[in-house]
Amino acid sequence: MADLETFRAETRAWLEANCPAEMRTPITRDADVCWGGRKAKLSEAQRLWMDRMGGRGWTVPEWPAEYGGGGLSKDEAKVLDSEMRRIKARSPLSSFGIWMLGPALLKYGNEAQKKEHLPKIARGEIRWCQGYSEPGAGSDLASLRTSAEDKGDHYLVNGQKVWTSYADKADWIFCLVRTDPSVAKHLGISFLLFDMASPGVSTSPIKLISGASPFCQTFFDNVQVPKENLMGQAGKGWDIAKYLLTHEREMIGGSDSTGGGMQGGVSQVARRQIGLDAAILADTGLRTDIVRHEINAWAFALTMERVKDEAKAGQGVGALSSMLKYYGTELNKDRMQLLMSINGSDGLTWEGPGEGEGDLARHWLRSRANSIEGGTSEINLNIIAKRVLELPGA
Amino acid sequence: MALVLTDDQKMIRESADGFFKTEAPVSQHRHLRDTADATGFDRATWAKMAEMGFAGVLVPEEYGGAGFGHVAAGLIMEAIGRNLSAAPMLSTAVLGTTALVAGGSSEQQAKYLPLIAEGKRLFALAADEAARHNPAHVTTTATPSGNGFRLNGVKGFVLDGHVADTLIVAARTSGEDKDKDGITLFLVDAKAAGVSNERRSMVDSRNAARVTLADVQVDGADVLGAVGGGFAILEKILDAGRACLAAEMLGVSSESFVKTIDYLKQRDQFGQKIGTFQALQHRAAHLFCEVELARSATLRALVALDEKDDRASLFASLAKAKSGEVAKLATNEGVQMHGGIGMTDDFDIGFYMKRARAAQETFGDIAFHGDRLARLMGY
Structure with missing residues (x-):
C-alpha cells in the first residue's frame, strides 16, 4: 500500500508537469478526440500529450512493457486513471488498436507480430481499422467471401468489406478472409493484418440516414499480403474473430x-x-x-x-x-x-x-x-x- | 459494500434454499389452499423458521435475534418466492421487527423483539385504507382519551391480520387526510375490546384481513415513536417491506423462468422441442436479461438498507418497481409458454402468476413507485 501511495505521488507530479493545459478541457468536437496514425491532423498539444503518454506506455497502462505498454498492475492502473480524472485529463489516444486488436494480438499473435505492432499502437503511430462485415455477410458473418489465395510467399486478397469504420483514415487493417473455400464456412477463415497503403486497396465513404459517417466500403483488388502477416493459424480466424467481438460488445454495451x-x-x-x-x-x-x-x-x-x-x-x-x-x-x-x-x-x-x-x-x-x-x-x-x-x- | 454476496450470506442462501424446498414447498401451499386452512400457514414450519434464525433475521443480537441484516432477509424471501412458502416472514420478521427497531422505545423493543425472534408473537401492519396503496391516506382517528388514545377506523389488506397478536396501526392524531404530518403509529393488542377482523381469501391464497377499530382504547405507552411523527417510521417499515417483496418476487420470477425453460426443453410439437423455435428463444433470452436486472436492483436496495444509505427509499422503490415488472413478465410468459397446461389448476405455474400479482400490489406497484422515484429525483 505504501508503494501504491508512492506511485500515486509520482504519477500526480508527472501528470502535473506533462499534461498540457489544453488537454485538461472537456472534449466538445470530433477533432478533440485523438486517434493517432500516419494521417492524423493533431494540434500541438494533442501531439505532445500522446507522445509523452505513449512514451511511458501509459496509453495502454496494463500491457507488458516489452510491447510498449506501461507494465502497471491493476491497482497502479486504477491510480493512474483516478489521477488523470483528478486533473480532468483527456484520454491521450483513442484507438481500435488498443480496444480491439491489441488484446487479440496479445493472445493470438506471434512474438514478431507483437514486437512489430503493439508498440506502434501504444505510441499512436499506426491507426487500425476492422475488416469484418461484407455486403453478403452481416449477421451471418462466417459466410464472408473475401478470398486470400496462397501464392507461396504471399496471399493474394480479393473482395469487398463494408461498414469499415474510419477505413479512409486508417493505416492498417485487421481483416477476416477466406483461405479455404472447400471446408465448412467457420473453418476456412483466417485473420490477416495488412497495410492500407498496399496497391489494390481502395475505400469509399458511406452516407447514413444520420448524414455523414465514419463508415466506408473497402475494396481489395489483387492485394499482395506477406505470409508473415497471418495472425494465428490459417483456418483459425473465426476463434480470433469471436474473441474480438466479445470485447467489442462489452465496449458498446457498457x-x-x-x-x-x-x-x-x-x-x-x-x-x-x-x-x-x-x-x-x-x-x-x-x-x-x-x-x-x-x-x-x-x-x-x-x-x-x-x-x-x-x-x-x-x-x-x-x-x-x-x-x-x-x-x-x-x-x-x-x-x-x-x-x-x-x-x-x-x-x-x-x-x-x-x-x-x-x-x-x-x-x-x-x-x-x-x-x-x-x-x-x-x-x-x-x-x-x-x-x-x-x-x-x- | 460491493454488489456481491459474502461467504456468510452465501451460507444463508444455501440453508434457506434447502429449508423451504423441503419444509415448505409448493405442495404445502397447495395443501393449505385446498384445506382452506384457518391459519393460512403452518405454525410448525414457522417454529422451525424461528429455530433457523429466520424469524429473527433482522432482530439485533442483544434481543436474541440473528441480526443478519437485510441482504440475508432478502435471500430468505427469495427462497420463499421460489417455493411459494406461506409464512408470516414479511408481516412479522420484516415489518414487525422494522417497526420496533425504527420506532420502538427500549421498553417496547425489550418486550417484543425477543418474542419475534422466538417465533412466539405475530405482528401485522394495519396501514392501507384504500385499494390503491397510499401510505399518507390515513383517516383512522386517534383522539386523546384517558391516559392514551381512542382509535376509530377501518384498515384493509392487513397481511396476516386475522392471526396477528399485535397490530401496528397508523392513525391520525392531527392534520388532514393525506398529510404526512399528524400520523401516529400504535401497537394494538389484537384481542383488545373494539378490534374486529374479517379474513379475506385472496387470489394468491395468502392471508389478508379487513380490520375494524371501534372505540379501541390504547395506552400512552403503546404509541410507537413520536405522536404525529409516525409517517417517517411507516416509510422505513414499508421500505424494508418493499425491498423484501422485491426479493420475494425475484424468487417468483426466477423459479417461474426455470420451470418455463425446462418446459421448452421437454414439450414436443411439430415433431420437435418447442425450445427450438426462435419466437420462443428470443422471448426467453430477453426474460433472462430482465431477471438479471431485477436481481441487481433488489440487491442494491437491500445493501442500501443495511448501510443506512440516504438513498434507501430511492433504491427500495427502484427494486419494487423493477422486480414487480419482471415478475409480471416472467409469470405471464410462464403461463403462455406452457400453453394449455399452464392454465390448469393442477400445474404450479399459475400459482406463481397469482403470487406475482398480489406481491406487485402490496405496498405499491410500478405506477406508485415510478411516481415516487420521479419525485425523489426532482421531477
Missing part, C-alpha cells in the same frame, strides 16, 4: 453513451425543456415514459456494477457480453427516442444557424445502428438462448 452511468440524464433534460408544475414534470404522460426508462437504465447500470463485482470475486454470468450489448443498446435507442419526444418539434431541426443545431436528430438516427453493429440484438438473443439457456437447436 459505454457511457449506451447503457452505463446515465441515471437521471433524461429527466434532467426534461426538467430543463418542459419544466415543473407543482413539483412534478409538467407533461405527466411523458413523465411516466421517462421514469420507466430510468428504472431500466438504473437497473442496467447496477447490473454492470454487479457483474464487475462478481467477476472480481471469481463468479460470473454466462454470455455476459451478449446480455450487456443487447440490453445496453436497446436502452440507448429508447433514450434517444425519449430525448426526441422531450424536444418536440425543436428536435426535428436538421440544419440551423446555431451551433449544434441538428445534432439531436442525427444522434437519434445514429442510435438506431446500435442494435445492428457488432452483432444485432437478435444475434445476441440467439447467443444467450444457446450458451446460457442451452435451448435445443439454438
Whole structure:
C-alpha cells in the first residue's frame, strides 16, 4: 500500500508537469478526440500529450512493457486513471488498436507480430481499422467471401468489406478472409493484418440516414499480403474473430453513451425543456415514459456494477457480453427516442444557424445502428438462448 | 459494500434454499389452499423458521435475534418466492421487527423483539385504507382519551391480520387526510375490546384481513415513536417491506423462468422441442436479461438498507418497481409458454402468476413507485 501511495505521488507530479493545459478541457468536437496514425491532423498539444503518454506506455497502462505498454498492475492502473480524472485529463489516444486488436494480438499473435505492432499502437503511430462485415455477410458473418489465395510467399486478397469504420483514415487493417473455400464456412477463415497503403486497396465513404459517417466500403483488388502477416493459424480466424467481438460488445454495451452511468440524464433534460408544475414534470404522460426508462437504465447500470463485482470475486454470468450489448443498446435507442419526444418539434431541426443545431436528430438516427453493429440484438438473443439457456437447436 | 454476496450470506442462501424446498414447498401451499386452512400457514414450519434464525433475521443480537441484516432477509424471501412458502416472514420478521427497531422505545423493543425472534408473537401492519396503496391516506382517528388514545377506523389488506397478536396501526392524531404530518403509529393488542377482523381469501391464497377499530382504547405507552411523527417510521417499515417483496418476487420470477425453460426443453410439437423455435428463444433470452436486472436492483436496495444509505427509499422503490415488472413478465410468459397446461389448476405455474400479482400490489406497484422515484429525483 505504501508503494501504491508512492506511485500515486509520482504519477500526480508527472501528470502535473506533462499534461498540457489544453488537454485538461472537456472534449466538445470530433477533432478533440485523438486517434493517432500516419494521417492524423493533431494540434500541438494533442501531439505532445500522446507522445509523452505513449512514451511511458501509459496509453495502454496494463500491457507488458516489452510491447510498449506501461507494465502497471491493476491497482497502479486504477491510480493512474483516478489521477488523470483528478486533473480532468483527456484520454491521450483513442484507438481500435488498443480496444480491439491489441488484446487479440496479445493472445493470438506471434512474438514478431507483437514486437512489430503493439508498440506502434501504444505510441499512436499506426491507426487500425476492422475488416469484418461484407455486403453478403452481416449477421451471418462466417459466410464472408473475401478470398486470400496462397501464392507461396504471399496471399493474394480479393473482395469487398463494408461498414469499415474510419477505413479512409486508417493505416492498417485487421481483416477476416477466406483461405479455404472447400471446408465448412467457420473453418476456412483466417485473420490477416495488412497495410492500407498496399496497391489494390481502395475505400469509399458511406452516407447514413444520420448524414455523414465514419463508415466506408473497402475494396481489395489483387492485394499482395506477406505470409508473415497471418495472425494465428490459417483456418483459425473465426476463434480470433469471436474473441474480438466479445470485447467489442462489452465496449458498446457498457459505454457511457449506451447503457452505463446515465441515471437521471433524461429527466434532467426534461426538467430543463418542459419544466415543473407543482413539483412534478409538467407533461405527466411523458413523465411516466421517462421514469420507466430510468428504472431500466438504473437497473442496467447496477447490473454492470454487479457483474464487475462478481467477476472480481471469481463468479460470473454466462454470455455476459451478449446480455450487456443487447440490453445496453436497446436502452440507448429508447433514450434517444425519449430525448426526441422531450424536444418536440425543436428536435426535428436538421440544419440551423446555431451551433449544434441538428445534432439531436442525427444522434437519434445514429442510435438506431446500435442494435445492428457488432452483432444485432437478435444475434445476441440467439447467443444467450444457446450458451446460457442451452435451448435445443439454438 | 460491493454488489456481491459474502461467504456468510452465501451460507444463508444455501440453508434457506434447502429449508423451504423441503419444509415448505409448493405442495404445502397447495395443501393449505385446498384445506382452506384457518391459519393460512403452518405454525410448525414457522417454529422451525424461528429455530433457523429466520424469524429473527433482522432482530439485533442483544434481543436474541440473528441480526443478519437485510441482504440475508432478502435471500430468505427469495427462497420463499421460489417455493411459494406461506409464512408470516414479511408481516412479522420484516415489518414487525422494522417497526420496533425504527420506532420502538427500549421498553417496547425489550418486550417484543425477543418474542419475534422466538417465533412466539405475530405482528401485522394495519396501514392501507384504500385499494390503491397510499401510505399518507390515513383517516383512522386517534383522539386523546384517558391516559392514551381512542382509535376509530377501518384498515384493509392487513397481511396476516386475522392471526396477528399485535397490530401496528397508523392513525391520525392531527392534520388532514393525506398529510404526512399528524400520523401516529400504535401497537394494538389484537384481542383488545373494539378490534374486529374479517379474513379475506385472496387470489394468491395468502392471508389478508379487513380490520375494524371501534372505540379501541390504547395506552400512552403503546404509541410507537413520536405522536404525529409516525409517517417517517411507516416509510422505513414499508421500505424494508418493499425491498423484501422485491426479493420475494425475484424468487417468483426466477423459479417461474426455470420451470418455463425446462418446459421448452421437454414439450414436443411439430415433431420437435418447442425450445427450438426462435419466437420462443428470443422471448426467453430477453426474460433472462430482465431477471438479471431485477436481481441487481433488489440487491442494491437491500445493501442500501443495511448501510443506512440516504438513498434507501430511492433504491427500495427502484427494486419494487423493477422486480414487480419482471415478475409480471416472467409469470405471464410462464403461463403462455406452457400453453394449455399452464392454465390448469393442477400445474404450479399459475400459482406463481397469482403470487406475482398480489406481491406487485402490496405496498405499491410500478405506477406508485415510478411516481415516487420521479419525485425523489426532482421531477
